[in-house]
Amino acid sequence: MLHYNNPLKEHKNNTPNLTIFELDSCSPKNKLNEMPVPSEVAYRLIKDEMLDEGNARQNLATFCQTYMEPEAEKLMAEFMAINAIDKTEYPQMTELENRLVNIIGNLWNAKEGQSLGTSTVGSSEACMLGGMAMKFRWQDAAEKIGLDIHAKKPNLVISSGFQVCWEKFCVYWDIELRTVPMDKEHMSLNLDTVMDYVDDYTIGIVGILGNTYTGKFDDIEKLDAFVENYNETAKIPVGIHVDGASGGLFVPFVNPEIVWDFRLKNVHSINTSGHKYGLVYPGVGWILWQDKKYLPEKLIFYVNYLGGEEPTMAINFSRSGSQIIGQYYVFLRYGMQGMQTVQGHTLQIAREIADMLKEMDIFEIYNDAQTIPIVCYKLKHPEKHKWTLYELADRIAMKGWQIPAYTLPQNLNDVLIQRLVIRADFSHALAESLMQDMKNAIEYLEENTKAESAGKGRTSAQGFTH
Numbered sequence: 339m340l341h342y343n344n345p346l347k348e349h350k351n352n353t354p355n356l357t358i359f360e361l362d363s364c365s366p367k368n369k370l371n372e373m374p375v376p377s378e379v380a381y382r383l384i385k386d387e388m389l390d391e392g393n394a395r396q397n398l399a400t401f402c403q404t405y406m407e408p409e410a411e412k413l414m415a416e417f418m419a420i421n422a423i424d425k426t427e428y429p430q431m432t433e434l435e436n437r438l439v440n441i442i443g444n445l446w447n448a449k450e451g452q453s454l455g456t457s458t459v460g461s462s463e464a465c466m467l468g469g470m471a472m473k474f475r476w477q478d479a480a481e482k483i484g485l486d487i488h489a490k491k492p493n494l495v496i497s498s499g500f501q502v503c504w505e506k507f508c509v510y511w512d513i514e515l516r517t518v519p520m521d522k523e524h525m526s527l528n529l530d531t532v533m534d535y536v537d538d539y540t541i542g543i544v545g546i547l548g549n550t551y552t553g554k555f556d557d558i559e560k561l562d563a564f565v566e567n568y569n570e571t572a573k574i575p576v577g578i579h580v581d582g583a584s585g586g587l588f589v590p591f592v593n594p595e596i597v598w599d600f601r602l603k604n605v606h607s608i609n610t611s612g613h614k615y616g617l618v619y620p621g622v623g624w625i626l627w628q629d630k631k632y633l634p635e636k637l638i639f640y641v642n643y644l645g646g647e648e649p650t651m652a653i654n655f656s657r658s659g660s661q662i663i664g665q666y667y668v669f670l671r672y673g674m675q676g677m678q679t680v681q682g683h684t685l686q687i688a689r690e691i692a693d694m695l696k697e698m699d700i701f702e703i704y705n706d707a708q709t710i711p712i713v714c715y716k717l718k719h720p721e722k723h724k725w726t727l728y729e730l731a732d733r734i735a736m737k738g739w740q741i742p743a744y745t746l747p748q749n750l751n752d753v754l755i756q757r758l759v760i761r762a763d764f765s766h767a768l769a770e771s772l773m774q775d776m777k778n779a780i781e782y783l784e785e786n787t788k789a790e791s792a793g794k795g796r797t798s799a800q801g802f803t804h
């Protein structure tokens with residue numbers, strides 16, 4: 339979040355009464371406190387400030403991991419001081435990152451000795467790297483055939499269900515974001531029209547494995563066939579980048595038969611968030627390229643000031659190695675079978691929730707956790723209720739649940755939906771309690787809402803959609 343430097347209101351004394359003996363002052367809001375405070379008081383003060391923070395496990399808006407085992411937390415805390423970029427000084431961390439690139443490559447059917455990749459802070463950084471590789475490759479190819487690269491902006495083709503990181507990428511790199519609108523029949527990339535958006539200035543097509551709005555998958559296998567066909571006559575062949583932020587570390591365990599990864603010739607690169615269904619706390623992500631030829635050499639930097647000559651491909655430089663340790667812990671701890679069990683269980687709970695929502699008979703379900711544990715729905719007959727999903731989101735928040743309500747993008751702006759992201763720390767008991775709270779909230783709204791005020795002037799409730 340971007341913060342403006344507007345002075346925040348200082349309280350005369352914001353310490354809890356019981357700490358007044360140790361500290362009779364306030365925590366700083368606009369400038370540093372003059373004197374140090376004892377460490378245990380600093381701890382208590384900050385802990386106290388966080389008292390009414392939302393409960394992460396009841397936050398069904400986020401895809402991010404909200405629980406890790408104590409042993410994982412311990413390990414991650416122990417290695418927090420290791421800077422993951424210092425490949426020479428911390429060779430063991432580098433070794434673990436290397437193993438993880440291989441393990442993820444194996445899950446994505448990469449060919450040994452051909453693929454390469456790196457960890458990132460999350461999918462946003464990974465998408466940025468994937469996008470840059472596409473842009474530089476396109477530029478090289480365009481220059482080779484003598485295309486005037488200044489005549490038009492290069493473009494990137496993606497469904498309108500994209501996550502904001504792609505909009506950022508296009509703004510930062512001066513690229514036209516060509517969105518293929520989703521419609522009621524195509525709640526993902528519309529394959530009937532996608533190739534109409536592609537031309538000589540297209541740097542690549544992004545297929546999304548779990549779009550942010552509805553959790554639906556683009557059909558990457560079909561897209562690959564269309565791209566193959568296009569490339570037969572294209573002046574500049576296009577490739578596919580798969581944004582597998584949420585699906586990339588879920589599908590290989592639950593639906594290995596879905597063909598979406600490096601088994602497909604035109605899938606040049608894939609990203610995922612280790613901190614989503616990779617089961618690690620934020621922030622870790624991954625990007626892999628199918629072959630070195632898809633990652634232009636000029637994007638790889640070699641630095642010698644850390645003691646060795648190491649190749650790096652990253653936007654950030656320094657960051658803690660904790661998340662890499664966390665990712666390695668998850669894979670080692672669960673192994674293939676454990677991952678299948680955990681992810682399968684999460685999917686089953688999400689499907690049970692979808693069934694319970696269907697039984698209520700007032701929702702039209704857009705996604706009943708078909709592939710990833712996302713449940714997404716709208717009111718079947720919004721005109722029959724005095725309340726909207728915004729009011730439902732507000733009401734259910736009183737029980738601590740954060741369930742976002744938001745409108746769909748481009749062409750579907752009149753459709754108001756809610757989305758539940760079910761994660762590995764959810765249980766049958768929690769699912770039942772959520773559904774009971776939902777029923778109670780609906781009953782209350784039916785009896786107590788005034789139709790005139792429902793949904794007035796609102797565009798979202800309970801926060802973000804990522």
Ligand SMILES: Cc1ncc(COP(=O)(O)O)c(C=O)c1O
Pocket residue numbers: 401459460461462463465500501503546548549550581583584611623803804
């Ligand atoms: C499809 C998609 N791509 C990219 C991102 C960005 O991921 P991150 O939060 O790991 O940067 C998200 C986040 O939800 C996403 O859903």
